[in-house]
Each structure stands twice: as structure tokens, then as C-alpha cells.
Amino acid sequence: xxxxxxxxxxxLIVASAALVAFGNNLIHSVFALMGTFLGVxxxxxxxxxxxxxxxxxxxYVGGILVLLVFGIMLTNQISTARISQSSVQKGMxxxxxxxxxxxxxxxxxxxxxxxxxxxxxxxxxVTGIGNLLFTDYLILFEIASVLLLGALIGAATLARxxx
Amino acid sequence: MDHLSSYLVLSAILFSLGxxxxxxxxxxxxxxxxxxxxxxxxxxxxxxxxxxxxxNLDGHLxxxxxxxxxxxxxxxALAIVLNLYNDRGHINVDEANxxxx
Numbered sequence: 001x002x003x004x005x006x007x008x009x010x011x012l013i014v015a016s017a018a019l020v021a022f023g024n025n026l027i028h029s030v031f032a033l034m035g036t037f038l039g040v041x042x043x044x045x046x047x048x049x050x051x052x053x054x055x056x057x058x059x060y061v062g063g064i065l066v067l068l069v070f071g072i073m074l075t076n077q078i079s080t081a082r083i084s085q086s087s088v089q090k091g092m093x094x095x096x097x098x099x100x101x102x103x104x105x106x107x108x109x110x111x112x113x114x115x116x117x118x119x120x121x122x123x124x125x126v127t128g129i130g131n132l133l134f135t136d137y138l139i140l141f142e143i144a145s146v147l148l149l150g151a152l153i154g155a156a157t158l159a160r161x162x163x
Numbered sequence: 164m165d166h167l168s169s170y171l172v173l174s175a176i177l178f179s180l181g182x183x184x185x186x187x188x189x190x191x192x193x194x195x196x197x198x199x200x201x202x203x204x205x206x207x208x209x210x211x212x213x214x215x216x217x218x219n220l221d222g223h224l225x226x227x228x229x230x231x232x233x234x235x236x237x238x239x240a241l242a243i244v245l246n247l248y249n250d251r252g253h254i255n256v257d258e259a260n261x262x263x264x
Contacts, residue, residue, distance in 0.1 A: 021180040033196050040203050047210045059230050064237045071192045071241040075248040085190045093186040101179040113167040120218045128220040144231050151235035158242035
């Protein structure tokens with residue numbers, strides 16, 4: 001049963017990411033992106049990452065996706081035209097991407113991952129992440145807070161209309 | 164679901180689709196969406212290797228920081244996109260090839 005759900009989520013991620021990449025309507029792409037984000041949250045649950053799954057939903061679906069929708073709504077004349085999008089250099093892009101995917105898959109697939117790896121048993125990750133965040137990763141954590149403050153002020157300053 | 168390769172293949176497909184989006188789209192917001200796909204692919208790899216290979220939480224920490232960076236990046240990039248739209252009336256990146264017009 002869990003296996004079945006895993007492959008459903010797997011297919012959902014691939015299908016919705018394909019809609020993001022190939023869809024013609026920008027709004028449809030954003031909603032497909034929501035499917036991808038939720039699917040990745042499901043994958044995190046299969047990977048025993050409970051804290052990350054919740055973070056993924058809160059930050060991506062609740063934050064970034066809403067930000068993207070605002071970006072689309074503010075940069076299109078909604079009343080006049082349908083929100084379509086076009087692509088350029090599809091052939092060349094497809095060739096590059098298929099090449100890159102072939103390189104990655106040729107590195108991943110021949111390796112005997114099953115024999116050399118063991119899945120970790122599930123345990124609560126919130127305590128561990130909290131401990132690491134304030135011990136080994138304390139400097140990164142503080143730098144991240146400065147970066148977020150900079151991004152906040154920078155975004156507000158950039159987006160403000162000139163007086 | 165208990166094989167690392169199924170996660171790695173998913174991550175590779177997600178990365179490729181994100182790369183295709185970044186390469187071919189003209190709309191700046193659509194390109195941002197492609198970047199988010201690529202970051203999610205990287206996150207899946209970090210957490211998958213954390214579960215199957217290293218058996219510790221370092222990969223989770225990397226993913227937390229990547230999610231944080233993605234949020235900051237999306238906010239700043241959308242502010243720039245809004246400025247671009249106010250300046251030119253469109254956000255097609257292939258036509259935005261001059262800093263000032």
C-alpha cells in the first residue's frame with residue numbers, strides 16, 4: 001500500500017513538473033507547481049523528514065507560491081489578455097536538457113544502490129535539527145538571519161514605487 | 164520506495180524539467196518557477212542521501228537552508244521583476260537586454 005502511494009506521488013510530481021515546463025497558460029503552470037511542491041512534501045515524509053515536509057508546505061505552498069501568483073497578477077493586464085506564455089529555442093533547449101538528464105541518469109542507474117545503502121529507521125527529526133542548528137550550524141543560522149533581513153529590506157526597497 | 168535510485172531518478176527528472184523551464188521560457192516569473200523546481204530536486208537528493216547513506220541529519224539541515232534561500236531569492240527576484248514591468252510594460256527576459264533604456 002505504501003509502495004502504491006509512493007509511486008502515485010512520484011507520478012504526480014513528474015506530471016505536474018512537466019506541466020510547469022510545457023504548459024501554455026501561466027496560471028495553469030503555477031497551480032501545477034503547487035502539485036509539485038505538495039508531492040515533494042509527500043516524498044519528504046517517505047524519507048522520514050517530518051520537519052522538512054511541514055516546512056515545505058508552509059514555506060513553498062504558503063509563501064513562495066502566493067508570491068509567484070502575486071507576481072503574475074501584477075505583471076499582466078488581466079482584463080485585456082489571457083495570461084499566456086511562450087517559449088523560445090525549444091529544440092535547442094530540449095537537446096541540452098536531454099543531454100544533461102542522460103549524463104545524470106548514466107551516473108545514477110548503473111550503481112548498485114540497493115547493496116550499498118540501508119534506509120534509516122524512522123525517528124523524530126525536530127529535536128535533532130534543533131540541536132544541530134544551535135551547535136554545529138550556529139554560524140550558518142546567524143548568517144541566514146542576516147540574509148533574510150537583507151532580503152526583506154531589499155525586496156521592500158526595490159518594489160516600492162519611486163516618490 | 165526503499166531504493167535510493169527511485170529518489171535519485173525522480174530528482175534527475177525534476178532537475179531536467181526545471182532546467183528546460185529556465186532555458187526556454189521568456190516570462191521572468193516562469194523562469195523563477197523553473198528555479199524552484201531545480202532547488203526542490205536538490206533538496207530531494209540531500210534528504211535521500213541523508214536517509215540511505217549518511218544516516219544523520221546533515222542533509223536535512225542543508226535542505227532547511229536551501230528552502231530559506233529559495234524564499235529570500237523569490238522575494239528579491241519578484242521585486243526586480245515588478246521594477247522591470249514598471250519600466251518596460253513586459254517581463255520578457257529575452258527583450259530585457261539593456262540595463263536602462
